[in-house]
Amino acid sequence: MNPFLNPVFLTRILKSYFRDIDRLRRWDEDTLRSFQNKQLRKMISRAFSTPLYHDIYKRAGVSKDDIKTIKDIKRLPLISKEDFKNYDQQGLIPKGTNPSSLIKVSTSGTTGKSLSIYVNMYEIIMGLFGYLRTTREYDIFWRRHRLSIIGDFAPHTAETGYVKGGLTPNTLFPSVFKNIQWLDTNDPPEKVLDELERFQPDFIGGYTGMLGHLAVLCSQGAGKHIQPRVIASTGALLDPQLKKFIKTTFETDVFEVYGATETGPIAFQCRDKRIYHIMSDLLHLEFLNEQGLPARSQEAGHLVVTKLFGGGTPIIRYNAINDIVSPLYERHDCGIAGDLIDRIYGRDGIRLYRKDGKIVLASSLTSIFSRLLYDLRTSKVREIKVVQHNLDHIDIQLVIDMSADKQGPSVVQIKEVLEQGFKEKFGSEMTVSFQEVESVSRSEPRILSHVDPSSIQIAGFI
Numbered sequence: 282m283n284p285f286l287n288p289v290f291l292t293r294i295l296k297s298y299f300r301d302i303d304r305l306r307r308w309d310e311d312t313l314r315s316f317q318n319k320q321l322r323k324m325i326s327r328a329f330s331t332p333l334y335h336d337i338y339k340r341a342g343v344s345k346d347d348i349k350t351i352k353d354i355k356r357l358p359l360i361s362k363e364d365f366k367n368y369d370q371q372g373l374i375p376k377g378t379n380p381s382s383l384i385k386v387s388t389s390g391t392t393g394k395s396l397s398i399y400v401n402m403y404e405i406i407m408g409l410f411g412y413l414r415t416t417r418e419y420d421i422f423w424r425r426h427r428l429s430i431i432g433d434f435a436p437h438t439a440e441t442g443y444v445k446g447g448l449t450p451n452t453l454f455p456s457v458f459k460n461i462q463w464l465d466t467n468d469p470p471e472k473v474l475d476e477l478e479r480f481q482p483d484f485i486g487g488y489t490g491m492l493g494h495l496a497v498l499c500s501q502g503a504g505k506h507i508q509p510r511v512i513a514s515t516g517a518l519l520d521p522q523l524k525k526f527i528k529t530t531f532e533t534d535v536f537e538v539y540g541a542t543e544t545g546p547i548a549f550q551c552r553d554k555r556i557y558h559i560m561s562d563l564l565h566l567e568f569l570n571e572q573g574l575p576a577r578s579q580e581a582g583h584l585v586v587t588k589l590f591g592g593g594t595p596i597i598r599y600n601a602i603n604d605i606v607s608p609l610y611e612r613h614d615c616g617i618a619g620d621l622i623d624r625i626y627g628r629d630g631i632r633l634y635r636k637d638g639k640i641v642l643a644s645s646l647t648s649i650f651s652r653l654l655y656d657l658r659t660s661k662v663r664e665i666k667v668v669q670h671n672l673d674h675i676d677i678q679l680v681i682d683m684s685a686d687k688q689g690p691s692v693v694q695i696k697e698v699l700e701q702g703f704k705e706k707f708g709s710e711m712t713v714s715f716q717e718v719e720s721v722s723r724s725e726p727r728i729l730s731h732v733d734p735s736s737i738q739i740a741g742f743i
């Protein structure tokens with residue numbers, strides 16, 4: 282029988298996860314470290330029986346017995362997106378795994394390259410529980426409170442795989458998770474707002490952009506009955522000004538959850554919100570600086586992830602999340618065990634360049650776009666595409682919803698705000714041109730640069 286449909290199996294794993302959800306608060310550091318090592322050995326064993334990893338480790342001359350603790354992990358080669366390309370499903374899952382017990386999820390193709398991995402029901406539920414754990418820090422309990430989660434449920438996204446493929450078809454889950462409302466971030470903000478108004482959640486989790494749009498609508502008088510006790514933002518860096526705007530509009534607390542397709546939730550802000558706690562019972566993170574060496578505390582580095590749970594595609598020293606993140610090698614006194622992140626700089630898939638050689642991460646442009654929300658209070662702009670032609674010229678394509686907030690700012694004002702933002706980031710001599718378009722392609726990066734980095738002297742990140 283397909284384990285996805287087996288109620289005995291599901292009840293068993295749900296019970297074990299109810300226990301696991303709080304363990305970072307229950308455990309001391311030693312308990313956590315020995316758990317990590319035990320899980321690592323389990324995952325390494327699975328990796329060695331997975332053709333992709335088996336082949337790479339064999340070429341590198343490492344054996345299973347070389348890896349006993351987290352400290353040994355550096356002996357394993359890094360795994361890149363390219364490594365996945367030559368393998369089909371059989372090559373990406375441990376030998377002997379029943380393929381019908383797995384769901385395929387695809388990573389986002391924002392940089393043009395997407396890849397598929399396979400997850401089992403354990404991983405899907407653990408991903409959700411990892412997320413629910415973050416809400417407990419803010420006294421939201423999913424069996425007592427109502428939670429609205431606004432995910433990316435476009436076809437082929439990981440969340441569609443996790444939720445629509447794993448959670449919602451199952452007859453057991455609606456009764457267990459009856460307090461959770463799933464909404465789609467691809468729907469118009471007005472529709473999402475109506476659904477929220479109907480459900481009146483205690484908690485709203487969503488992507489930064491959608492939360493901003495909802496705040497704009499609420500600041501214009503809509504959604505009067507939406508009074509969440511806390512809001513969680515994921516997906517993009519939350520600009521401090523936008524955060525303030527969302528907080529004041531909903532008169533509530535806002536915290537950030539950091540995650541990735543391949544891993545589920547990675548880290549979250551505890552109540553003081555200056556740092557992020559890594560879900561160290563689920564993942565081990567490494568940070569490699571531009572020289573490929575372990576980053577020092579608070580030094581920006583490329584994220585390398587090892588997943589410590591799951592029966593689908595192993596994720597071991599996975600170097601393809603493509604985020605720039607800095608670790609914090611300190612302890613935080615709030616009682617959560619595990620490692621810390623100091624700062625998340627954003628996705629490194631696409632870089633734009635400034636005349637002085639500074640790198641502008643595409644993800645840092647959200648602070649310009651956010652101004653439309655908190656400064657102009659408009660949700661007219663539904664899509665933005667940015668093309669950097671050269672060091673002197675950036676072209677911006679805008680999809681404008683003319684039906685939305687007719688009293689709002691004019692298109693001319695919108696362009697002025699964007700132009701000013703780009704000039705502040707890139708210098709006043711930058712030419713910024715605009716085009717209004719019907720739609721922008723989903724299969725292509727929203728932000729791209731034609732600047733050849735080898736033609737300039739690189740001078741670090743801005």
Ligand SMILES: [Zn+2]
Nearest residue numbers: 551613615617
């Ligand atoms: Zn803390």
